[in-house]
Amino acid sequence: MTTFEKRLLDEFQRGFPLVERPFAAIADDLGVTEAEIIETLGRLRDEGMVSRVGAVFDPGAIGASTLAAMAVPPGRLDEVTALVNGFDEVNHNYEREHRINVWFVVTAPHRARLDAVIAEIGERTGLEVLDLPMQEAYHLDLGFPLQWN
Amino acid sequence: MSTPVLDDIDRRIVVATQDGLELVREPYRAVARRVGIDEAEVRRRLAAMQARGVIRRIGAVPNHYALGYLANGMTVWDVPDDRVRELGRRLGGLGFVSHCYHRPRHLPDWPFNLFAMVHGRDRATVQGHVAGMAALMEDVERGHRVLYSTRILKKTGLRLAA
Numbered sequence: 001m002t003t004f005e006k007r008l009l010d011e012f013q014r015g016f017p018l019v020e021r022p023f024a025a026i027a028d029d030l031g032v033t034e035a036e037i038i039e040t041l042g043r044l045r046d047e048g049m050v051s052r053v054g055a056v057f058d059p060g061a062i063g064a065s066t067l068a069a070m071a072v073p074p075g076r077l078d079e080v081t082a083l084v085n086g087f088d089e090v091n092h093n094y095e096r097e098h099r100i101n102v103w104f105v106v107t108a109p110h111r112a113r114l115d116a117v118i119a120e121i122g123e124r125t126g127l128e129v130l131d132l133p134m135q136e137a138y139h140l141d142l143g144f145p146l147q148w149n
Numbered sequence: 150m151s152t153p154v155l156d157d158i159d160r161r162i163v164v165a166t167q168d169g170l171e172l173v174r175e176p177y178r179a180v181a182r183r184v185g186i187d188e189a190e191v192r193r194r195l196a197a198m199q200a201r202g203v204i205r206r207i208g209a210v211p212n213h214y215a216l217g218y219l220a221n222g223m224t225v226w227d228v229p230d231d232r233v234r235e236l237g238r239r240l241g242g243l244g245f246v247s248h249c250y251h252r253p254r255h256l257p258d259w260p261f262n263l264f265a266m267v268h269g270r271d272r273a274t275v276q277g278h279v280a281g282m283a284a285l286m287e288d289v290e291r292g293h294r295v296l297y298s299t300r301i302l303k304k305t306g307l308r309l310a311a
Binding site: 008009012013014015016018019020021022023024034038041042044045047048049050051052053054055056057058061062067069071081084085090091092093094095096097098100102103104130131132133134135136137138139 | 154155163166167168169170172173174175176177178188192195196198199201202203204205206207208209210211212215216221223233234237238240241242246247248249250251252253255258259264265294296297298299300301302303304305
């Protein structure tokens with residue numbers, strides 16, 4: 001990655017300008033052209049370094065969300081994962097090293113739908129689903145400084 | 150359910166932007182066209198959603214795995230309920246903690262009530278951070294674990310149905 005690409009990623013994880021031509025505003029800050037900013041972000045996105053350029057929404061502010069977890073026997077991991085991921089309400093799902101090994105975020109327009117999704121996953125798998133909704137946040141996700149090698 | 154924080158136009162803006170802004174000279178105009186409002190109104194509403202906390206930030210969303218942040222440790226702590234806010238603020242203030250939340254315990258299986266996500270280039274880096282976090286706990290924690298992710302099973306942005 002070039003120094004310019006690193007600066008672009010470091011300095012514009014937040015505070016993306018809300019002006020008519022935001023890429024031109026960023027270009028002014030970094031001393032390059034608007035076209036170079038657009039081209040570089042497009043390439044970083046195509047290469048997978050950047051997931052997207054846009055807003056990070058707070059799922060809890062838009063509807064109801066929770067972190068759910070299950071202890072899935074290793075032999076059933078593929079089957080249970082396919083079932084869980086089949087719900088549009090599940091947006092993140094990670095396998096983690098612990099007896100409770102499947103951790104996923106469920107987001108829905110309201111709590112009742114969230115409860116229904118969790119109940120259905122529990123019934124269809126016969127496994128307990130831990131429901132761990134956020135009680136309070138102590139850090140807003142504002143991005144974090146990247147450490148380059 | 151509390152008062153909806155988004156009206157219909159806000160929701161349409163969320164739907165139109167949840168996969169990211171178009172990388173064109175006037176990205177908000179592209180959103181405006183899809184939503185059917187004017188360009189300045191899109192920017193005004195995005196600013197308002199940000200002020201209300203519905204939008205946490207607007208910018209480039211890095212893919213930490215692709216950038217070499219291979220270790221993702223969910224650190225979980227069992228701390229007394231009357232100290233959770235104070236300790237949560239301490240952990241949440243650390244630069245390497247990307248999210249920090251109070252969540253309910255689920256006894257007896259799950260005694261942990263404070264979650265802090267730590268990203269690092271490797272596990273040794275994360276372990277170093279965790280040692281520093283434990284030092285901030287002033288001996289009041291009753292136990293902690295680091296759950297490393299071994300596989301991303303699914304990852305999409307927030308989905309709001311159109």
